[in-house]
Amino acid sequence: MxxxxxxxxxxxxxLRGWGHAALFFAEMLxxxxxxxxxxxxVVAQIYAIGNRSLVIxxxxxLAVGFVLALQMYYALSIYGAAESLGxxxxxxxxxxxxxxxxxxxxxxxxxxxxxxxxxxxxxxxxISAMELMAVDPKARVLAPRLIGGIVAxxxxxxxxxxxxxxxxxxxxxxxxxxxxxxxxxIMQTQVDVWRxxxxxxxxxxxxxxxxxxxxxxxxxxxxxxxxxxxYATTRTVVISSLWILxxxxxxxxxxxSTP
Amino acid sequence: MNKRKTEALVGLFVLLGLGALAFLALQAxxxxxxxGGATYTVxxxxxxxxxxxxxxxxxxxxxxxxxxxxxxxDPQTFQGLVTMDIESDFQFPKDTAAKILTSGLLGDQYVGFxxxxxxxxxxxxxxxxxxxxxxxxxxxxxxFLTGRADDAGAAAPAPSPAPAPATSPAPATPxxxx
Numbered sequence: 001m002x003x004x005x006x007x008x009x010x011x012x013x014x015l016r017g018w019g020h021a022a023l024f025f026a027e028m029l030x031x032x033x034x035x036x037x038x039x040x041x042v043v044a045q046i047y048a049i050g051n052r053s054l055v056i057x058x059x060x061x062l063a064v065g066f067v068l069a070l071q072m073y074y075a076l077s078i079y080g081a082a083e084s085l086g087x088x089x090x091x092x093x094x095x096x097x098x099x100x101x102x103x104x105x106x107x108x109x110x111x112x113x114x115x116x117x118x119x120x121x122x123x124x125x126x127i128s129a130m131e132l133m134a135v136d137p138k139a140r141v142l143a144p145r146l147i148g149g150i151v152a153x154x155x156x157x158x159x160x161x162x163x164x165x166x167x168x169x170x171x172x173x174x175x176x177x178x179x180x181x182x183x184x185x186i187m188q189t190q191v192d193v194w195r196x197x198x199x200x201x202x203x204x205x206x207x208x209x210x211x212x213x214x215x216x217x218x219x220x221x222x223x224x225x226x227x228x229x230x231y232a233t234t235r236t237v238v239i240s241s242l243w244i245l246x247x248x249x250x251x252x253x254x255x256x257s258t259p
Numbered sequence: 260m261n262k263r264k265t266e267a268l269v270g271l272f273v274l275l276g277l278g279a280l281a282f283l284a285l286q287a288x289x290x291x292x293x294x295g296g297a298t299y300t301v302x303x304x305x306x307x308x309x310x311x312x313x314x315x316x317x318x319x320x321x322x323x324x325x326x327x328x329x330x331x332x333d334p335q336t337f338q339g340l341v342t343m344d345i346e347s348d349f350q351f352p353k354d355t356a357a358k359i360l361t362s363g364l365l366g367d368q369y370v371g372f373x374x375x376x377x378x379x380x381x382x383x384x385x386x387x388x389x390x391x392x393x394x395x396x397x398x399x400x401x402x403f404l405t406g407r408a409d410d411a412g413a414a415a416p417a418p419s420p421a422p423a424p425a426t427s428p429a430p431a432t433p434x435x436x437x
Contacts, residue, residue, distance in 0.1 A: 044265055162282045163279070191289060193288045
């Protein structure tokens with residue numbers, strides 16, 4: 001009997017949580033037009049979320065490009081297909097690693113800072129103060145951050161892939177001595193703008209929504225204590241990462257299951 | 260930090276991101292090689308299209324002159340109906356032959372044009388009369404094995420005739436391969 005009660009309570013809890021998150025998302029979307037009218041708030045958030053993630057994203061992209069080129073060269077040279085190195089690096093970056101790794105880094109770099117910021121605002125009762133002054137905190141605080149995150153992540157993912165391909169070019173062409181003409185021309189004939197680059201950007205956009213909404217929701221719903229903020233920050237990283245990986249599989253299955 | 264500086268830095272960030280996107284599209288994908296110019300379509304029927312895919316190249320003498328636009332099955336003849344977009348800059352005689360070829364040993368398949376000698380050129384919507392299907396490895400191996408069995412039979416007449424394996428009609432005759 002106790003088990004039954006426990007199961008029921010757990011289910012209701014989960015449902016309540018989902019409904020709450022969905023309502024939160026809907027209210028935030030409704031506040032987007034209002035915050036677009038005060039565009040300087042959005043610009044400040046793109047700076048905080050996008051510009052300040054540049055270093056980690058570009059450094060990781062470069063490292064991933066370097067390592068992919070080295071590892072792929074090792075495997076491809078066995079079959080005498082070292083020229084296809086550029087193609088493999090390009091497809092893996094543009095389709096998968098670019099969006100997914102940037103989103104994971106983004107959740108760690110920008111998501112946590114959003115959660116901690118909103119959580120501390122809540123703990124300091126700044127959000128309640130805004131409500132008292134009849135300022136909608138969703139339009140003033142949350143919606144600009146949502147737009148900032150959604151704008152920033154696709155751009156960061158594109159940068160990650162581009163820097164990665166250049167890193168692979170440095171290793172393959174400059175260090176190993178793969179033919180530069182083949183390196184680029186095989187890419188140009190085999191990589192499709194819409195199927196590969198376009199779908200990668202759609203992925204990055206979806207991940208941008210996921211990362212930002214999870215971070216803002218966790219911050220907004222945090223317990224107004226130091227432990228609460230710490231807990232919410234951790235949950236942001238864990239939940240966004242799991243969502244990104246899960247959604248990536250679903251999106252890949254939808255986009256690339258037919259050749 | 261003042262507002263103008265923030266705005267300038269955000270502008271730089273957006274520019275950088277769009278630049279990366281342009282690099283991916285133009286240098287690392289096929290947008291740069293896509294021609295926005297006028298094209299005309301021609302069709303060809305093949306007994307077997309092998310592994311030909313939509314957007315595969317159409318080449319004449321190795322030069323890409325167009326792309327495969329669509330591949331369907333002709334319901335009357337049960338042949339693969341391949342529709343190709345050819346760039347208007349390239350004109351071919353009416354009796355041009357189309358072959359499905361493979362780049363390299365394991366590369367992707369493309370349509371190769373061998374121009375004929377006709378005075379009139381292909382027009383939009385024309386159908387190529389002469390085609391040669393893709394080489395299917397299984398059929399080739401089948402032919403090779405039958406050929407070997409026949410040779411053995413001719414050299415030393417066996418008491419019972421060598422059973423000829425029933426092969427499906429091969430689309431590519433050995434003569435066509437030479």
